[in-house]
Amino acid sequence: MSAALPPASIPQEPIDRSDLRADLQPDLLQLGTGEDEPCLRADAARNRARLLEAAAGLVAEHGAAGLTMEAVAAAASVGKGTVFRRFGDRTGLLLALLDHSERKFQAALLSGPAPLGPGAPPVERLHAFGRAMLRRLADELDLQLAAEPGAERRFTSAPRRFLRGHVILLLRQAVPDADCELLAHTLMGYLDPVLVHHLTRQCRVPLDRLEDGWVDLVARVTGTEPPAEP
Amino acid sequence: MSAALPPASIPQEPIDRSDLRADLQPDLLQLGTGEDEPCLRADAARNRARLLEAAAGLVAEHGAAGLTMEAVAAAASVGKGTVFRRFGDRTGLLLALLDHSERKFQAALLSGPAPLGPGAPPVERLHAFGRAMLRRLADELDLQLAAEPGAERRFTSAPRRFLRGHVILLLRQAVPDADCELLAHTLMGYLDPVLVHHLTRQCRVPLDRLEDGWVDLVARVTGTEPPAEP
DNA sequence: AAGTTAAACGGACCTTGGTCCGGATCGCTA
DNA sequence: TAGCGATCCGGACCAAGGTCCGTTTAACTT
Numbered sequence: 282m283s284a285a286l287p288p289a290s291i292p293q294e295p296i297d298r299s300d301l302r303a304d305l306q307p308d309l310l311q312l313g314t315g316e317d318e319p320c321l322r323a324d325a326a327r328n329r330a331r332l333l334e335a336a337a338g339l340v341a342e343h344g345a346a347g348l349t350m351e352a353v354a355a356a357a358s359v360g361k362g363t364v365f366r367r368f369g370d371r372t373g374l375l376l377a378l379l380d381h382s383e384r385k386f387q388a389a390l391l392s393g394p395a396p397l398g399p400g401a402p403p404v405e406r407l408h409a410f411g412r413a414m415l416r417r418l419a420d421e422l423d424l425q426l427a428a429e430p431g432a433e434r435r436f437t438s439a440p441r442r443f444l445r446g447h448v449i450l451l452l453r454q455a456v457p458d459a460d461c462e463l464l465a466h467t468l469m470g471y472l473d474p475v476l477v478h479h480l481t482r483q484c485r486v487p488l489d490r491l492e493d494g495w496v497d498l499v500a501r502v503t504g505t506e507p508p509a510e511p
Numbered sequence: 512m513s514a515a516l517p518p519a520s521i522p523q524e525p526i527d528r529s530d531l532r533a534d535l536q537p538d539l540l541q542l543g544t545g546e547d548e549p550c551l552r553a554d555a556a557r558n559r560a561r562l563l564e565a566a567a568g569l570v571a572e573h574g575a576a577g578l579t580m581e582a583v584a585a586a587a588s589v590g591k592g593t594v595f596r597r598f599g600d601r602t603g604l605l606l607a608l609l610d611h612s613e614r615k616f617q618a619a620l621l622s623g624p625a626p627l628g629p630g631a632p633p634v635e636r637l638h639a640f641g642r643a644m645l646r647r648l649a650d651e652l653d654l655q656l657a658a659e660p661g662a663e664r665r666f667t668s669a670p671r672r673f674l675r676g677h678v679i680l681l682l683r684q685a686v687p688d689a690d691c692e693l694l695a696h697t698l699m700g701y702l703d704p705v706l707v708h709h710l711t712r713q714c715r716v717p718l719d720r721l722e723d724g725w726v727d728l729v730a731r732v733t734g735t736e737p738p739a740e741p
Numbered sequence: 742a743a744g745t746t747a748a749a750c751g752g753a754c755c756t757t758g759g760t761c762c763g764g765a766t767c768g769c770t771a
Numbered sequence: 772t773a774g775c776g777a778t779c780c781g782g783a784c785c786a787a788g789g790t791c792c793g794t795t796t797a798a799c800t801t
Contacts, residue, residue, distance in 0.1 A: 291710070291714045291716055426662065429662050432656065432659050432705045432708075435705055435709070436705075436706065436709045436713075437709070437713075459727065460720070460723070460724050460727065463701075463710075463720070463721070463724035463727075463728070464724075464728070466701070466706060466710070467697060467700060467701050467728055470696075470697060470700025470701065470703070470706070471693075471696070471697050471700065473700070475662045475665055475666075476666065476696060476700070478662075479665070479666045479667070480521070480693075480696070483666075483667070484521045486521055490690070490693075491693070493690070494690050494693035494694075497689065497690065498693070498694070498697060498732075501731055501732050501734065502728075502731050502732070504731065
């Protein structure tokens with residue numbers, strides 16, 4: 282159905298991790314690292330835990346949007362520099378806060394039950410993926426929004442790269458002769474937390490409509506018939 | 512080809528313009544306002560011009576990314592408060608800098624020659640639209656990037672709304688029984704300056720491939736055959 | 742021409758993310 | 772347990788966007 286584009290893969294800009302604490306990009310694909318820190322000095326690990334706890338508390342209290350780094354530092358009885366050394370920047374801290382949910386979701390994709398996990402046909406998995414993403418975004422929306430990286434890292438943060446990679450894999454199976462990298466960017470754009478926030482919160486679009494929109498989009502992009510609606 | 516979704520339009524969040532200078536959102540669709548300011552006091556108009564000139568100079572010198580509001584104020588021999596009163600915020604200033612190009616593009620869409628302007632079938636106009644957008648982004652990329660609004664306004668700035676509205680109109684003609692608002696968001700996502708920057712600058716994807724990707728995407732979304740490649 | 746008022750001005754001030762480096766700590770080794 | 776180097780800590784410091792409010796001035800009225 283499409284022009285036979287060479288599915289040459291897009292060279293991912295080599296992220297220079299030289300100046301980042303291992304902590305910040307636990308693993309490019311977050312696989313294998315059973316737990317967090319491989320080796321942190323005792324005091325560092327203790328402070329890290331206290332910071333996360335303090336941050337979680339402040340988020341629960343004032344909302345993720347109102348979280349300031351100084352407040353976190355103060356609440357953890359720690360210097361501001363410590364927060365930044367550990368998490369790099371504000372986004373890094375928020376990302377760490379989301380890490381648990383993130384890993385759970387990734388696990389569901391990699392080894393959970395079909396159709397989200399392996400075992401179902403790729404198009405079906407795409408449908409399930411989008412629906413799951415939308416629902417997950419609907420919860421956590423505040424946090425996801427606050428964790429939105431600045432323009433530079435919007436497409437290079439570890440979680441985003443993983444999710445995009447997942448979509449690329451499924452698309453390669455579903456539409457082998459398309460430019461799956463670009464198509465994946467398009468699909469992921471639909472699942473952008475900022476867009477979902479805009480539509481659901483500012484425009485009052487019900488989540489159901491977003492899910493239907495996703496299913497329809499996947500059907501169009503893959504050239505398949507949309508599944509019958511229940 | 513798609514489930515018959517009710518094309519109920521998405522209620523655009525009523526932008527409260529109460530606290531914004533008319534200047535900032537010259538017109539929701541930027542139609543009709545022959546020139547800029549309807550009524551600015553003489554000194555205000557003079558300062559506005561000086562600020563834009565100064566800003567343009569600084570951008571040419573240090574790049575759009577390095578533009579600071581204080582520098583602009585100083586270069587125009589004006590107080591910092593004046594810059595903010597006139598343009599609202601940094602983004603507003605950058606947007607004003609892009610205003611000329613923006614209007615030209617809008618004019619081309621509304622009354623220029625086909626297929627960009629009216630007269631061609633909608634799918635063909637969509638193809639032309641994306642290609643033109645991509646090329647325009649490729650120039651101006653620095654400015655477009657610097658003018659990227661914060662997360663809140665990413666989908667509500669006047670230029671974006673106009674362009675999205677244009678796409679919605681074309682989609683309504685091309686695929687009347689689809690959820691065109693959501694589809695338009697998807698298509699516009701492909702034309703996001705930040706994405707284009709990521710792909711072209713960070714991943715070294717050639718512009719041609721992006722254009723091919725757009726054409727293919729439009730074909731898939733509208734369920735049409737991709738046009739023959741020259 | 743003087744008076745009046747709404748608008749514009751300017752720069753001090755605040756906030757917050759992010760940096761820096763001298764000093765304190767940890768954990769290892771002898 | 773004393774010594775030592777690598778690691779970590781902390782808070783002063785910086786930059787830059789954005790706000791505030793007392794003062795100035797353009798433009799209209801009489």
